[in-house]
Amino acid sequence: MNSPGTAVDRLLVDASGNRPRADARRNVERLVAAARTAVAEVGVDVSAHDIARRAGVGVGTFYRRVPSREALLEAVLEEVLAEVMALADRALADPDPWRGFAAFAAAYVGLRTESCGIGEALGGACGEVFERTLADLRGRVRALVGRAQEAGVLRTDVAWQDVPFLLAAVATADRTVGLAAGERQWERHLQVVLDGLRTPHPSPLPGTPPA
Structure with a gap:
């Protein structure tokens, strides 16, 4: 049931x-x-x-x-994670692979930035409670990346496993080295990341993809 x-x-x-x-x-x-x-x-x-x-x-x-x-927390976080899954499904339904991928990336980072708890849940802080949900989400991210790569709009040397880490890195603290974050700071970061994922002449990537 x-x-x-x-x-x-x-x-x-x-x-x-x-x-x-x-x-x-x-x-x-x-x-x-x-x-x-x-x-x-x-x-x-x-x-x-x-x-x-x-x-x-x-x-x-x-x-x-x-x-x-x-x-209570499990029910609330499951509801928010269901919203993330719905965002991914809408992105996969978009006939334009890059537009779908970019829209999901923006919504995903926005949720992580707005909610400390959802970031912790996505990072595994809740143990095995959301293991199945996170596995389903990984499948959708893999599909989004694969679809964009097959369409030639996302660099193929980036593994799909890199993408969740890149998006998690977009969120920023309010201050660093004595500087205060600007208006829409995370959106600026995201645009830089998206441009880097789409560049037709990428530099070689060091290391190995995440496991």
């Missing part, structure tokens, strides 16, 4: 098939929204107390409405 699509639905699954009361659903919706914001700002180590405070409910209500902090 497939899990419900949204984080709220996943958390409201009742083996008896009973519909939750309206106030129960509202509390879960508030907890999911608060958890998503907290995970973006703090990361996967955010506490139940912090999420409850952001949702405007007590810790007792928190534990009455969700099985655990871990279950």
Whole structure:
């Protein structure tokens, strides 16, 4: 049986098939929204107390409405990862391979930049919880890269495994060597990376692709 699509639905699954009361659903919706914001700002180590405070409910209500902090975070992160997968599917459906690849790259980096927690989940900080989802995402990245290379619009000496690392490297800190990041800094970085991936006269790459 497939899990419900949204984080709220996943958390409201009742083996008896009973519909939750309206106030129960509202509390879960508030907890999911608060958890998503907290995970973006703090990361996967955010506490139940912090999420409850952001949702405007007590810790007792928190534990009455969700099985655990871990279950709530898993549902929220699974929802966001599903959004990443949908972005990849839309990119693969684009008849222009480069346009699809570039659109996915921008959306992917945007999500990583906006959410500390999604970056941690993509980096494997959640252990084996999202192993299947990440495997599916790797398959889509491989397909996007392969399609663009077959069309002659992405340099063929770049392995598909290089691409997730390149996109992860686009995100930037707010400051470095005494300089403050400019407006749309990560978008500037992404454009440099995309131009480097598309160049018709690349320099030889050192080392080996990621495993």
